[in-house]
Amino acid sequence: DIFVVNKSDRPGADLFASELQSILELKGDRDRESEKPVWKVPIIPAIATRDEGIGDIVERIIRHREFITKNGHFESHRKLQIKHKIKQIIMRHIREIAEKQFLGEMDIDALTESVFGGEIDPYSAVREYFEKGLGNRD
Known part of the structure; x- marks a missing residue:
């Protein structure tokens, strides 16, 4: 640095x-x-x-x-950069898969209204989102 x-x-x-x-x-x-x-x-x-x-x-x-x-710092730093890049790509793919899997099936606007209206908290809204998206596979 x-x-x-x-x-x-x-x-x-x-x-x-x-x-x-x-x-x-x-x-x-x-x-x-x-x-x-x-x-x-x-x-x-x-x-x-x-x-x-x-x-x-x-x-x-x-x-x-x-x-x-x-x-030898260059090599180890470069490996860390590559590892970080791989993780970024993985996370982007996970996000794309999640958006295709869940966003089309779930009305986030309804959850937003429920949170806004005080019916549920944001964490419960997210839990509900995933339970419905995954078909409650517990």
């Missing part, structure tokens, strides 16, 4: 950067149980409209890429 504080010439930018540094220090090292070296997250001041700090940002990006590649 790399943090860039843009508009660092504005009032409060220094305070923001120091508070961000404090948060990072409180967070500590994520890989304490690992023997891999841990990247110290830099906070880089920049003023984009004046092209100030751009060279430092590029340099830190290059150094970060070298660090994660050398220490």
